[in-house]
Amino acid sequence: MIDRSWKLLDLLGEASGFFASRELENGRLQAELLLSAALGIRRLDLYLQFDKLLTPAEVEVFRGFVRRRLEGEPVQYITGEAAFRLLELAVTESVLIPRPETEILVEAALSFLSERAEPRVLDPGCGSGAIGISIACEHEPARVTVTDIDPHALRVAHSNAERCHALDRMRFICGDLFEPLGEPARFDAIVCNPPYVRTADLAGLDEEVRDFEPHLALDGGEDGLAFYRRIAAPASLLLEADGGLFLEVGGGQADSVSGLLEQSGKYEGIEVLADLASVPRVVCGRRRTGLE
Ligand SMILES: C[S@@+](CC[C@H](N)C(=O)[O-])C[C@H]1O[C@@H](n2cnc3c(N)ncnc32)[C@H](O)[C@@H]1O
Numbered sequence: 001m002i003d004r005s006w007k008l009l010d011l012l013g014e015a016s017g018f019f020a021s022r023e024l025e026n027g028r029l030q031a032e033l034l035l036s037a038a039l040g041i042r043r044l045d046l047y048l049q050f051d052k053l054l055t056p057a058e059v060e061v062f063r064g065f066v067r068r069r070l071e072g073e074p075v076q077y078i079t080g081e082a083a084f085r086l087l088e089l090a091v092t093e094s095v096l097i098p099r100p101e102t103e104i105l106v107e108a109a110l111s112f113l114s115e116r117a118e119p120r121v122l123d124p125g126c127g128s129g130a131i132g133i134s135i136a137c138e139h140e141p142a143r144v145t146v147t148d149i150d151p152h153a154l155r156v157a158h159s160n161a162e163r164c165h166a167l168d169r170m171r172f173i174c175g176d177l178f179e180p181l182g183e184p185a186r187f188d189a190i191v192c193n194p195p196y197v198r199t200a201d202l203a204g205l206d207e208e209v210r211d212f213e214p215h216l217a218l219d220g221g222e223d224g225l226a227f228y229r230r231i232a233a234p235a236s237l238l239l240e241a242d243g244g245l246f247l248e249v250g251g252g253q254a255d256s257v258s259g260l261l262e263q264s265g266k267y268e269g270i271e272v273l274a275d276l277a278s279v280p281r282v283v284c285g286r287r288r289t290g291l292e
Helices: 008-021 027-039 056-070 075-079 100-113 130-138 151-163 199-204 226-238 254-264
Strands: 081-084 087-090 120-124 143-148 170-174 187-192 239-248 267-274 280-287
Touching (some): 008 027, 008 056, 056 075, 087 130, 087 151, 100 130, 120 130, 130 143, 130 170, 187 226, 226 254, 254 267
Parallel strands (some): 120 143, 120 187
Antiparallel strands (some): 081 087, 239 280
């Protein structure tokens, strides 16, 4: 029962206070994101309406969002939206929340593709579609194929592509890694952020990740490298003669993944790129010249 009128600014203060008491980072920003979603307005528009009195129904929706956040649910799942590079993407519990680290992976691939007129790109394990849709939007001539083993995730990627006006340049395929692609499928770049958490480490992840993000998107097998092993050699068969493979890796995995590309004998110019926190985050290499 709500027994008084609430000013927008007071509600923001109340929620920020709850978040601060739980030591949640950027509590005020999180409160603003939740309130703008509850009211169906842009966050910046909150600033024009600090004195507005909210209806009891609006207060209830917002407080429901705040309760979910206090129970550990990430803001992005509550609002249903996540920012990635230039895009505002829909996210559901079927997809990983796209991470800032992955923006580095996209940056590396875009720079590699910049001189190519109409490159073909593959994003296996697309989740929300963050990687593939960004490439389709930021290098418009690109033709992008995305795959995911989870049909629900693929549906999210499809609706995000529609929302970002990239649908006409994209293809969506459900299945296990490269299996559903068929022949011939030659790409200028394969850009992939596979699951890379060790199975035994899943239980010890932050609860926001462990309890809310899909384990299918996280579980990288016994040593976290299962997908890199499955990708290293077969990806070279899908690349054009001068194509490139771009892989996001977990903290501490860059040497092992570079080693896998080296050992496959299929790549040259193997490089490791660091993210903004100086953590080696992307391993990339060009298809070795002279391969069949
Ligand atoms: C780490 S998430 C990356 C999602 C998205 N590309 C991103 O960077 O935000 C890995 C994705 O791979 C998908 N996946 C897991 N196993 C797969 C498989 N065997 N074949 C294809 N996709 C798979 C998951 O459903 C999940 O969407």
